[in-house]
């Protein structure tokens with residue numbers, strides 16, 4: 001996520017990165033943050049006194065965790081921003097929900113809706129007329145075809161392909177490199193080619 005923030009700032013977007021909020025940062029995480037000359041601001045309690053103009057992004061992939069943190073942020077009256085890497089491309093009629101993170105090389109075509117805190121990782125493509133519900137994470141190099149609906153909190157593993165017109169239920173999981181050829185029910189994990 002830090003690379004997306006850096007690129008947005010470099011391209012002239014008006015962000016000033018304050019740091020990370022982490023309830024239980026590991027030693028390697030602390031060290032990596034220090035090497036980048038960033039800081040861990042504190043745990044979730046830091047947000048209670050954060051300036052109200054602070055915008056927050058959730059750097060966690062698990063949909064249910066994102067939903068839980070988003071509820072806490074809403075209670076605190078904090079807003080989520082939208083981050084779009086300058087190398088991402090976007091067609092007409094694309095709606096990005098609060099907290100959306102669109103990484104480098106992502107291609108969004110037309111008539112697409114992303115819900116709250118949707119993450120589109122590196123080089124993912126989203127076809128026309130696609131609805132991605134709240135807290136979904138789509139990992140690098142995924143190809144989502146046209147007229148697909150992805151239910152809330154779902155995770156699409158790296159390099160998966162989803163064929164056109166399919167419905168993936170809430171909390172579904174698609175394994176890395178899967179080829180999804182039929183609808184996926186709520187809470188179900190599919191993997192392989194074809195995915196089952």
Ligand SMILES: CC(=O)SCCNC(=O)CCNC(=O)[C@H](O)C(C)(C)COP(=O)(O)OP(=O)(O)OC[C@H]1O[C@@H](n2cnc3c(N)ncnc32)[C@H](O)[C@@H]1OP(=O)(O)O
Nearest residue numbers: 121139140156157158173174175176177178189190191192
């Ligand atoms: C920038 C980033 O890092 S973004 C993150 C990128 N990472 C991803 O996208 C992760 C995607 N996740 C996966 O593909 C996971 O392996 C999941 C979600 C499919 C795991 O599903 P689980 O059912 O928990 O798999 P588990 O690890 O228990 O393995 C069960 C079996 O499935 C196999 N398996 C696991 N993942 C896959 C997969 N993607 N495709 C095919 N087979 C798989 C395992 O080899 C194992 O087979 P075995 O029983 O014959 O030994």
